[in-house]
Amino acid sequence: MIIIGEKINGTIPVVKEAIEKRDAAYIADRAIKQTTAGANFIDVCASTAPEHEIETLKWLMDVVQDATDTPLSIDSPNPRVIEAVFKYAQKPGVINSISEEGDKCEVLLPLLEGNTWEVVGLTCDNNGIPNDLETKVNITKTMVEKAAKYGITPDRIHIDPCVMALSTDHNALLNFVEEIRTIKALFPQIHVTGAISNISFGLPIRTLINQTAMSYALQAGMDSAVLDPMNLDMMGTIFAANALLGQDKHCRKYSKAYRTGQIGSIKKDLRKP
Template identity: 80%
Template sequence: MIIIGEKINGSIPAVKEAIEKRDATFIADRAVQQTAAGAHFIDVCASTAPEFEIETLKWLMDVVQDATDTPLCIDSPNPRVIEAVFKYANKPGMLNSISEEGNKSEILLPLMAGNSWEVVGLTCDNKGIPNDVETKVEITRTMVEKAAQYGITPDRIHIDPCVMALSTENNSLLNFTQEIRAIKEMYPTIHVTGAISNISFGLPVRSLLNKTGIAFAIQAGMDSAVLDPLNREMMGTIFATYALMGQDRHCRKYSKAYRAGQIGPAAK
């Protein structure tokens, strides 16, 4: 499972405060902790006023890159912001994100030509997030074909089928797993990602639904996720799921994660 650490986002109150105070120590600590917990990418998202976003995102990138070698996932709903800060990345990482909404693909995909950058692709367009599998698959196809024009192969793309909240769509997870299977069948080497916590929005004991949901999603083929790597229960579910699916020979990764303190009860 490719883990995209989600804990440096200005929409989180503590992170917003750290950004406002330019508390580099707080941001750096979050980056280091996520790296130690197994994050493969550190998502950096300013979530601030548009006129300050470029400056803030560059500051976040600089702080995180000074603290850890883990590649960045540069995150903004505005592709022009990502384009503006792209040159400040020390090494290839991930762009978050393209879609068929507006001209996001046309702005960001050229940045990935001739290098090893990866990208998140949301299955939405100018009409919003579709409810049917067929439209999401077609949006995926369009993005993959556009990416190919720049020499970007499917294995560099992380498709996010945009899981819906179970509280508003009773078949949300069933649809999500169907979408994962359909996308992986069409492009076997593509990654499927997402924020599985969206599934539990508006419901009690959200962690229970999130853990159960990711187990189903992994079984369907999800191999990338935006989540909190410091959440030991969620990480434990991920390692346990791969072991139970027979994809962890002799449970070595599961056992290693336990010994490393990534899963199991927290030390007292």
């Protein structure tokens, strides 16, 4: 499972405050903790005023890269911002993200030519997020074809089918599972990712919905996720599901995660005093 750590994002109030105060120590601590918890990439998203976004995102990148060797996921809804800060990345990571909206593919895909950078692709276009499987699949095909022109193979692409909220669509998870399976059948080497927590928006006990949805998504073939790696319950769900799906020989990864404190907690583990 590829984990894209989500905890350095200006939409989070405490992170927004740290950005405004230029509290590098706070941002660095978040980066280190996500790395220790098992993040494969650290997402950095400024979410600030457009006129300050490039400078702020560069600052975040510098702070995180000084604190940890974990590759970055450079995140902005504006492709020109990503294009401007791309050169400040010290090693290949992930661009988050392209879609069929505007000129995102045309601006960002050339940056990935001739290197090992990866990219998140959202299944949306100028009409927004489609509700039907066919349109999402067609968007995926188009992005894969555009990427191929720059030598970007499917194994470097993380497709996000954009899971919808269960509170507004009672078939949200069933549709998401179908989308994962269909995309993986078409492109077996492609990664399928997403922010699974979107599914529980507006519902009580969101963690229960999120963890259960993650189990179903993993069974369908989801192998990448944007989440909080410090959430021991969610990480526990991922390790347990992978073991139950036969993807963890002799449950070694699950057992190691328990021994190292990557899953479970003293308060919740009844075997501990």
